[in-house]
Amino acid sequence: MNAPDVAAGSASATEAIDWARVRADFPLLTRQVHGKPLIYLDSANTGQKPESVIAAVDDFYRRHNANVSRAVHALGAEATDAFEGARTKLARFLNVRSDELVLCSGTTFALNLVAYSWALPRLQPGDAIVLTRMEHHANIVPWQLVAQRTGATIKVAELNDRGELDLDALYTLLTPEVKLLGVTHVSNVLGTVNPVREICREARRRGIASVIDGSQAAPHRALDIASLGCDFYAITGHKMAGPTGTGALWARREHLAAMPPFLGGGEMIKEVRFDGTVYNDAPHKFEAGTPNIAGFVGLGAAVDYLSDLGMAHIEAREQALLAHATEELSKLDGLRIFGSARDKAAVISFLVAGAHAHDLATLLDLEGVAIRSGHHCAHPLMQHFGVAATCRASFAFYNTHDEVEAFVAALTKVRKLLA
Incomplete structure (x- = not known):
């Protein structure tokens, strides 16, 4: 047919x-x-x-190539404006504040950032993490590594015959020792779209932080992260018509303020002394080193393309x-x-x-x-x-x-x- x-x-x-x-x-x-x-x-x-993304990357390297936030010359200002402009576009696309959006290499990096900067300092023996059977390895392995280092345990939410989460069984797992719930928005294998708004609401009622893998959702459906009620949401740019090596972590401002940096180096600092360092404000304190500037310019063009369509x-x-x-x-x-x-x-x-x-x-x-x-x-x-x-x-x-x-x-x- x-x-x-x-x-x-x-x-x-x-x-x-x-x-x-x-x-x-x-x-x-x-x-x-x-x-x-x-x-x-x-x-x-x-x-x-699309051609517009390819052209945006090409134009950056041909006409604007410079590092961000470290030069007062024209090219440096242009590069910084383009990079931060991509953050603004992506924030609008996701319906979040731009100062809540950490630009990174993708969902894998974003989930590791949450694991090591949020979970590792907080979890202890007796605590638990709940994951679902349908998670991508990127939303399993970081939590296993953190659990091994903290003495926390991992519990698994199972599926029904249709490949959907058994929500009653999931909520039964959300007992007082659970501190974190990791759920994919859309399964990369089954295509199952999970009711993350409802799931996050149930987690929040119990004082459990929720982290959502949005890699397979962002390219295919309108997102309003602000309305989901989650604590963390991760996306990957190359799945949504953007360049590889791009993505983002959205997190609640109170989490970003309380989390220590994941990587140290340039750009994530305000002042460095040998007797101590003053870190930059979020999200920049999580963006050490030179970013994939051209890639994020391309991601901004991809967001424009998807939004226009x-x-x-x-x-x-x-x-x-x-x-x-x-x-x-x-x-x-x-x-x-x-x-x-x-x-x-x-x-x-x-x-x-x-x-x-x-x-x-x-x-x-x-x-x-x-x-x-x-x-x-x-x-x-x-x-x-x-x-x-x-x-x-x-x-x-x-x-x-x-x-x-x-x-x-x-x-x-x-x-x-x-x-």
């Missing part, structure tokens, strides 16, 4: 978005691999970049692609889809009976179809389902319904080769 590639909505409800024209903004999508047109279905891993329209487009792909894949005998949450992002993890995930992905690549195979940095989730790996097709607004059809046709073809 082919669905139209023009959907309602742009600046107004009556104005149609020309999705073919949107797709043309992404240069990489025009290339071929193995002599076949590229069908890129790995956006949960990294998103492709409209996150509601992006989500609607991706939901249409998800519905189409799910319908077509469900027709294939022997194919198992992992995760059928009632609220789900455009991610489909699957296996085909008798075929290894890596073999499927390798043969699909020869057909020009780029999907992910492996454990997706989610070993505990793979263990839950009793598999070593899955294939994962993840869609973005720049994909097309024709690509859905071509993907299913290619999958049908390679299945026969593996039979």
